[in-house]
Amino acid sequence: MSEMLLKARALCGGYRDFQALFSIDFDVAKGEAVALVGANGAGKSTLFKTLVGLLPVKSGTLTFNGRDIAAMPAHTLSRQGLALVPEGRRLFKGLTVEDNLRVALDHARTVEPGETVWTLERLYDLFPILAERRRQVVEKLSGGQQQMVAIGRALMAQPKLLLCDEISLGLAPKVIGEIYAMIPSIRATGTAIVIVEQDVSLAQRCADRIYCMLEGRITLTGASSDISREQITEAYFGVKHAVG
Numbered sequence: 275m276s277e278m279l280l281k282a283r284a285l286c287g288g289y290r291d292f293q294a295l296f297s298i299d300f301d302v303a304k305g306e307a308v309a310l311v312g313a314n315g316a317g318k319s320t321l322f323k324t325l326v327g328l329l330p331v332k333s334g335t336l337t338f339n340g341r342d343i344a345a346m347p348a349h350t351l352s353r354q355g356l357a358l359v360p361e362g363r364r365l366f367k368g369l370t371v372e373d374n375l376r377v378a379l380d381h382a383r384t385v386e387p388g389e390t391v392w393t394l395e396r397l398y399d400l401f402p403i404l405a406e407r408r409r410q411v412v413e414k415l416s417g418g419q420q421q422m423v424a425i426g427r428a429l430m431a432q433p434k435l436l437l438c439d440e441i442s443l444g445l446a447p448k449v450i451g452e453i454y455a456m457i458p459s460i461r462a463t464g465t466a467i468v469i470v471e472q473d474v475s476l477a478q479r480c481a482d483r484i485y486c487m488l489e490g491r492i493t494l495t496g497a498s499s500d501i502s503r504e505q506i507t508e509a510y511f512g513v514k515h516a517v518g
């Protein structure tokens with residue numbers, strides 16, 4: 275594996291008295307695409323929120339770019355290069371597409387010389403429909419277009435690692451295809467990406483490696499090309515039975 279960007283070891287976390295993550299080992303290398311799969315309630319969103327500092331690390335270690343980030347708050351982590359596209363998008367209603375995108379500039383990472391900078395122009399090249407809709411308030415957009423704004427907003431923070439939580443939820447297959455087509459362009463800039471995806475086949479196709487979670491634990495990890503459908507099914511449900 276190439277140089278490590280994010281490294282979690284024996285990570286435990288959750289909500290107040292409720293433990294939702296148990297001894298998680300999770301790695302992302304620079305520029306890598308990783309998929310995180312698991313049933314509803316497995317702990318995928320909780321892991322993402324813990325990685326970006328929205329929930330506390332209860333025990334274990336967490337490093338990003340070689341730095342201990344276990345106690346860093348979300349706004350500091352954003353400036354370090356960690357960005358989350360949250361489940362449900364959470365756009366700023368009443369603001370235009372462009373204003374939603376510009377909001378991220380306030381907590382963006384300072385880009386190093388030679389690195390690609392995500393500008394509005396580059397984003398509009400990635401999602402041309404957003405250029406057409408730039409002056410519209412986001413409520414007027416379709417679900418797929420809103421998802422593009424959510425991804426675009428995260429990219430404007432100039433992340434080294436982009437965490438995408440269920441970006442295909444509720445979208446038509448054609449639109450999902452359009453959104454997932456952005457992954458190679460994002461990776462080409464050197465940004466690593468982790469996607470939470472319910473469609474396991476899609477996850478396997480677009481990621482180098484897969485992690486599967488069940489009841490707050492990682493139950494399977496490996497190269498997408500090496501993992502069989504049967505192994506994923508077992509890790510996903512904890513029992514041997516067939517899906518879809």
Ligand SMILES: Nc1ncnc2c1ncn2[C@@H]1O[C@H](COP(=O)(O)OP(=O)(O)OP(=O)(O)O)[C@@H](O)[C@H]1O
Pocket residue numbers: 289292294312313314315316317318319320321361
């Ligand atoms: N705000 C919260 N307070 C307390 N417990 C929570 C909270 N949010 C989630 N949980 C619990 O944490 C566990 C993991 O939930 P999480 O949302 O991380 O799962 P998930 O894999 O992302 O599932 P989904 O696909 O449904 O979002 C579940 O038992 C859930 O009920």
